[in-house]
Amino acid sequence: MSKVTTNPVFIVAGKDVSDAGRDRFILLVTLFLTVAAIVSLVTGAIALATDVATYDAAKATLLALGKPIDAIATPEFYPLRLLRGAIEQTEIIGAAIAILMGYRAAASERGRQTLALIMTRPVRRWQFLAGKALAGLLLLTGGLFVVLSLGAIALHLVSGVGLNTMDLLRIGIVWIVAVAYTTCFFLTAFILTLWMKRPPQALLAAFCLWLLLVLIAPQIGDTLDPDNQVAGGVFAQLHIAKPDQVEIMKGFATFETVRTGIEAASITKHFERFAFAVLGIKDTYAGVPLGAILWEKWGDALFILLASLGLGGILLVLPIRSDRLTKE
């Protein structure tokens, strides 16, 4: 047997991955996220097709009246923008699924009374924990690969536009950051389930954190955005051009700092900003070279990476308490 396969970290990880293969849970949650992502992608494509049809009809009307067609703006089409729904589903439902996986990784050992048994074997505590974390990382990597691959195929089919190498590279980069992002939630739930007295309470605590970080902090930041307070946007209603908007908003610098500060406290917002920029979903990044985007957005990716590494460090440093080896 090779040295790699006898390493306890890989043995523990391998067992968890093979267990996941037999257990329908991982398959079901991956399917759930895939369905959510593809539903968003397809409905987005249908909505876009409606916009294009409206534009074509308006263009035909103008041509029939003998008027120039530059009176209406040509809709811009960036196929990767259709992945917006898939990214949003990953940041919300993907994070929730990672919590469930982290919870199950610890709760299964406590529930089956195997945690106490493992502690009696010649396996270092960190090796066992690293093996469990590695298995979670591998399962998230595989699950998100399936989701984004099927999303890319669906994107190709519904948009009718072939994806080039650069598009696939952009999706690949987002996939790596998505794995790091979901790993943070996996590790949070795993640590809490190992540490709290009752595993179901740990699940609830992890969901509370999920609510605060994934939904409430971005929601508060989003709500405080003045442009989101009036249907259609306050500046659109006042017919004020973009450069003038910037000038007016200079008088609200403190308010904007607080608002963006609340958003920046959420790891989800960092993931969203990075993914939306790399995929050109945000208007200002559409058509911008990948290198320039990565240069500007490396801070968001670093935040996520450091958060996942930090949680990994906490997992390895915290001792396993002897009164937390079983489910009660």
Next chain:
Amino acid sequence: MTSYSATTTIAAHAVRLALRERMVALLGLLFIALVVISAWLGWSATSTVNNIYVSAAAFLTDTGQVVPPNPVHNISPLSLMRNMVVYVALIGALSAIVIGNRLVALDRRNGVVPLISIRPVTRAGYALGKIAALVVLVGALTGVAAAISAITFLVLPQTALTGAEWLRLLGYFGLSATYMLLFGLLALASAAASRSESVGLLIPVTIWLALTFILPSLTANILPTAAINPIAALAPAPDTAFFHWTQTLFGPLSLAESYKIASAALLDFLPAGRGGILPLAATGWLFTATALSAASAAYALTRMDRTTGDLDV
């Protein structure tokens, strides 16, 4: 012991037990904190829009342009509470799920179900007691939220409500309690029917996730992050055959969307002329779904295995 007093005893005991649970208390406090934040957010955001208008009006006047009317004047004072709709749909529903789950899971985990079964308590009495406890707890949570909102309206300047608006506010909290009960009852049913405590919790959470983030995307192209914005969540569906069909087929099931539409109508921030699901239909679907959820809870509680006293993790 009469059936009535047994039911009352079970309900009172269940309420006391749930209140002792730290997680229930934590979620309840979080919900109340968010209700306060919601009031502040509504006030702060509206004030900022007003200040932006003042700055923009000065700018437009200086540049010789026409100054449009202030959009804040078109906003009803009730819409100050628009963020509450999102918080009820998120944390209110989740709190109700946790309460519903705890009401049954605690009995099962503590091993008292077989003991209760040897007492003169009918299955129907037990089920009724648990449902009554859920109604009391969800009602208390909604009552606190309503009281905070009422105080906000009484304290904040320029937000005097008319009698009709107070009634609308009351109607909104009634609707919110119904929406939370829908999930609490689902959690009761799931906790009674599941062999595992975790599965009992995960089933209603999964249903909540699908209703909140997937169905609105299917019926109205509302993406998940738009679902957490009270204004963006009300964007009308694209006018295509596909969305007409999905609204017909899945509209009655898209309960999170229905709750937001009915709430926006009550709190007076539903965009004028918005097509799609009508507020009255949305309210009807919500009440129907809650009645079905109550029936499922009663069915699961009356058929719960009363011979075993423990749950799997």
